[in-house]
Amino acid sequence: MKVSQLCKLLDAQVICGKEFYNNEIEKGYSSDLMSDVLTLDTDNLLLITGLCNLQTIRTAEMADIRFIVFVRNKTANEDMLTLARENNMCILESPYTLFKASGILYEAGLNPVY
Structure with a gap:
């Protein structure tokens, strides 16, 4: 699934x-x-999470995750975005809940890890 499609499905920016x-x-x-x-x-x-803090970016860095969607209208602060840029990450923000976003992406064909 392309990031562009993900944005449309989740009304994400x-x-x-x-x-x-x-x-x-x-x-x-x-x-x-x-x-x-x-x-x-x-x-x-793609990590889909409602935990919107610097630790999330650091964890994604350690796990080699480059794509993160923050759900529930959570917004990344400038420190988070600076660290994300340094690590070549793509950060998105969606108004949907974690449950709804996961269901939409699964139904659209995004494969789960397990």
């Missing part, structure tokens, strides 16, 4: 990493528990 707008994402993972995210070993992964 690309906040950082607009250069990745046409990139493909193979799998998705939804979690607010960053300890669970650290156990993942999957390439080309």
